[in-house]
Amino acid sequence: MAKKTPETVSINERSKDAALEKDRSDPTGQRLTTDLGVPVEDTDNSLRVGARGPTLLEDFHLREKIMRFDHERIPERVVHARGSAAHGYFQVYESLAEYTKAKVFQDPSKKTPVFVRFSTVAGSRGSADTARDVRGFAVKFYTEEGNWDLVGNNIPVFFIQDGIKFPDVVHAAKPEPHHEIPQAATAHNSFWDFVSLVPETAHMIMWIMSDRAIPRSFRMMEGFGVHTFRLVNAQGVSRFVKFHWKPVLGVHSLVWDESQKLGGKDPDFHRRDLWESIEKGHFPEWELGLQIIEEADADKLGIELLDATKIIPEELVPVRRVGKLVLNRNPTNFFAETEQVAFCTANVVPGIDFTDDPLLQARNFSYLDTQLTRLGGPNFNQLPINRPLAPVHNFQQDGFQRHTIDVGRANYFPNSLGGGCPFLASAEQGAYRHFPEKVTGEKIRKRAESFQDHFSQAGLFFRSMSKPEREHIILALQFELGKVEREEVRKRVVDQILVNIDSELATEVAEGLGLPVPVMTAVKGKIEKVAESLGVPRLDKSPALSMENQKKDSIKTRRIGVLIGDGFDAADLQATKAAIEKAGGELVLISRRLGTVKGSDGQSVKVDKSAVTTGSFEYDAVFVPGGAPSVAVLKKDGDSLHFIQEAYRHCKAIGVTKEAAELLQAGGLSASSPGVVVGAAGGQDFPEKFIEAIAQHRHWSRHDKDLIPA
Numbered sequence: 066m067a068k069k070t071p072e073t074v075s076i077n078e079r080s081k082d083a084a085l086e087k088d089r090s091d092p093t094g095q096r097l098t099t100d101l102g103v104p105v106e107d108t109d110n111s112l113r114v115g116a117r118g119p120t121l122l123e124d125f126h127l128r129e130k131i132m133r134f135d136h137e138r139i140p141e142r143v144v145h146a147r148g149s150a151a152h153g154y155f156q157v158y159e160s161l162a163e164y165t166k167a168k169v170f171q172d173p174s175k176k177t178p179v180f181v182r183f184s185t186v187a188g189s190r191g192s193a194d195t196a197r198d199v200r201g202f203a204v205k206f207y208t209e210e211g212n213w214d215l216v217g218n219n220i221p222v223f224f225i226q227d228g229i230k231f232p233d234v235v236h237a238a239k240p241e242p243h244h245e246i247p248q249a250a251t252a253h254n255s256f257w258d259f260v261s262l263v264p265e266t267a268h269m270i271m272w273i274m275s276d277r278a279i280p281r282s283f284r285m286m287e288g289f290g291v292h293t294f295r296l297v298n299a300q301g302v303s304r305f306v307k308f309h310w311k312p313v314l315g316v317h318s319l320v321w322d323e324s325q326k327l328g329g330k331d332p333d334f335h336r337r338d339l340w341e342s343i344e345k346g347h348f349p350e351w352e353l354g355l356q357i358i359e360e361a362d363a364d365k366l367g368i369e370l371l372d373a374t375k376i377i378p379e380e381l382v383p384v385r386r387v388g389k390l391v392l393n394r395n396p397t398n399f400f401a402e403t404e405q406v407a408f409c410t411a412n413v414v415p416g417i418d419f420t421d422d423p424l425l426q427a428r429n430f431s432y433l434d435t436q437l438t439r440l441g442g443p444n445f446n447q448l449p450i451n452r453p454l455a456p457v458h459n460f461q462q463d464g465f466q467r468h469t470i471d472v473g474r475a476n477y478f479p480n481s482l483g484g485g486c487p488f489l490a491s492a493e494q495g496a497y498r499h500f501p502e503k504v505t506g507e508k509i510r511k512r513a514e515s516f517q518d519h520f521s522q523a524g525l526f527f528r529s530m531s532k533p534e535r536e537h538i539i540l541a542l543q544f545e546l547g548k549v550e551r552e553e554v555r556k557r558v559v560d561q562i563l564v565n566i567d568s569e570l571a572t573e574v575a576e577g578l579g580l581p582v583p584v585m586t587a588v589k590g591k592i593e594k595v596a597e598s599l600g601v602p603r604l605d606k607s608p609a610l611s612m613e614n615q616k617k618d619s620i621k622t623r624r625i626g627v628l629i630g631d632g633f634d635a636a637d638l639q640a641t642k643a644a645i646e647k648a649g650g651e652l653v654l655i656s657r658r659l660g661t662v663k664g665s666d667g668q669s670v671k672v673d674k675s676a677v678t679t680g681s682f683e684y685d686a687v688f689v690p691g692g693a694p695s696v697a698v699l700k701k702d703g704d705s706l707h708f709i710q711e712a713y714r715h716c717k718a719i720g721v722t723k724e725a726a727e728l729l730q731a732g733g734l735s736a737s738s739p740g741v742v743v744g745a746a747g748g749q750d751f752p753e754k755f756i757e758a759i760a761q762h763r764h765w766s767r768h769d770k771d772l773i774p775a
């Protein structure tokens with residue numbers, strides 16, 4: 066027998082797609098068959114005795130069809146049930162061999178296939194995309210050395226420090242057990258009761274009450290690995306690392322009013338946005354950022370790296386951008402791919418390792434375990450979407466839904482009957498070797514003192530926000546706590562948590578809830594002392610935390626709603642359309658009814674959306690071209706006025722040309738307000754100014770916006 070050499074794979078961007086192709090089934094041009102390939106002649110009438118007689122048990126097609134239907138559902142994920150995913154690739158900019166031996170980080174010419182699933186956390190599979198919530202950001206890299214899963218969120222910290230509390234925080238956040246209310250919302254008694262009693266939630270609370278929890282799009286949010294991981298190089302040197310995903314389109318959010326309205330008008334807003342962008346060739350991109358910390362420097366930061374409720378401010382350790390993630394292909398089948406994909410934090414490859422973060426350690430168990438129920442047994446990694454591209458050989462065997470047909474009679478190690486195969490590899494040959502961290506200690510249930518500082522970074526976050534961002538956090542807390550029926554819970558959140566984060570925050574929230582303004586409690590002193598003893602540099606602000614400071618230089622893929630009626634100014638529309646499309650934006654024509662509208666040049670244009678099915682909250686900006694007949698109709702139309710007023714209230718860019726300026730007046734809107742761009746007849750610089758205004762995303766300084774009835 067010829068001697069075999071160990072299998073290896075060479076991976077390119079299309080490798081996973083090619084592997085999935087073998088499992089795809091395309092019915093085009095094919096006969097309808099049973100599950101066993103027997104052609105079917107009638108799938109509408111069950112087999113019966115006479116046309117009005119009893120159905121026969123013998124009808125195997127009926128039984129199979131109904132049986133299969135009855136068992137279509139699998140349990141949804143216990144958290145992150147609602148998700149959307151896409152395929153793509155990751156490419157490193159330059160070799161990171163100095164830091165890690167992971168092959169995915171060595172060769173800048175190599176594209177590693179990835180599958181990325183975004184999700185909300187609390188809601189069920191059918192819940193609305195725009196609920197206030199954390200977003201999951203889970204990336205599966207199909208590398209030559211096996212699958213690496215970076216299972217992160219769009220928020221860099223977590224609610225709790227130890228995984229043993231995960232069932233508690235999730236139970237508290239999910240619908241209450243007696244009546245299963247509310248769906249996809251933390252605005253209820255049990256969640257805030259938990260928060261009020263668990264101060265380690267404070268930092269995360271600031272993030273989820275901020276606009277980060279209502280992203281404009283999956284494509285416009287950051288991602289974070291959250292935990293501190295290790296990078297290990299070929300020499301065995303380990304460094305600590307935090308992983309970041311930085312969206313190329315910048316970080317942008319909805320406003321709360323939009324989120325709620327979208328929940329009704331388009332509950333699939335984020336899913337649709339991701340799908341359509343990829344279909345249109347606007348491939349979402351992120352840069353991978355690393356914060357690398359030398360082991361020797363870890364203590365000097367004064368931040369407990371094993372505490373998942375802490376960030377390392379970018380001002381202390383800059384984020385180095387090392388590669389690009391591009392999503393360029395939608396899944397073929399939602400269930401087979403997006404639903405059956407199984408991520409696990411324990412899926413690592415040589416060169417990437419864990420730390421003793423107690424949250425991460427518990428996750429490493431939970432993700433493996435949960436799939437047993439969700440995917441029905443231990444062979445879930447053989448499902449096409451989960452299967453690695455790297456070769457798999459071991460003596461794990463049998464179990465429900467085994468796909469592999471294992472060859473040979475030796476199924477134990479060591480063996481001689483199988484020639485000793487599969488044999489062990491050394492670390493030099495690519496085997497995973499855990500970093501030999503030195504550990505000593507007693508077995509105890511205790512958290513270190515360094516985990517006790519719960520408020521200083523929560524305060525840092527709040528202080529680092531711009532004024533509008535701070536106001537949004539306060540309003541979000543007033544909304545959430547306003548829905549809490551128990552006054553003692555509301556009060557405890559203010560008196561025990563918020564007051565220790567920031568007094569302005571606590572005071573404003575208390576006022577909105579009709580609670581007495583709280584006095585600073587003694588807890589503050591103790592916490593500050595712990596922070597001091599750790600030597601935490603007292604950063605007053607971390608500008609990197611504010612979305613206001615993110616880049617705003619592009620309108621790529623932005624959707625501009627255009628209100629038009631018959632007689633619109635065709636030249637205005639054409640000029641604006643050309644400029645916006647050149648800048649990468651998209652115009653969506655909205656009118657009273659579908660069909661066409663006629664412009665001033667006598668040409669008809671196709672309407673994209675009827676006003677009945679859409680609202681201003683689905684767009685990033687509004688444009689109204691001039692044209693007296695069109696404007697006259699819009700001015701008398703309540704929905705059109707509401708549309709533009711609502712966009713104004715949500716601080717979006719509004720562009721009007723010529724007669725359309727009258728619409729501002731009719732809606733009681735100020736033409737000189739920031740972000741409102743008025744183009745006079747023949748005004749040449751209108752498109753540029755409008756584009757500039759759209760790129761800003763919001764114009765928060767519209768002081769009169771709250772007076773607008775929308």
Ligand code: HDD
Nearest residue numbers: 142144145182201202217218223228231291427431432435
């Ligand atoms: Fe988790 C799913 C992210 C803490 C237990 N988690 C899940 C998903 C994401 C995260 C993105 C969805 C994956 C997918 O799309 O299939 N989880 C996080 C982050 C955490 C975190 C960033 C904190 C840093 N999770 C966490 C803890 C535990 C879990 C502490 C348990 C001890 N998470 C799960 C789970 C899920 C899950 C129950 C549900 C479905 C699944 O795993 O596959 O095992």
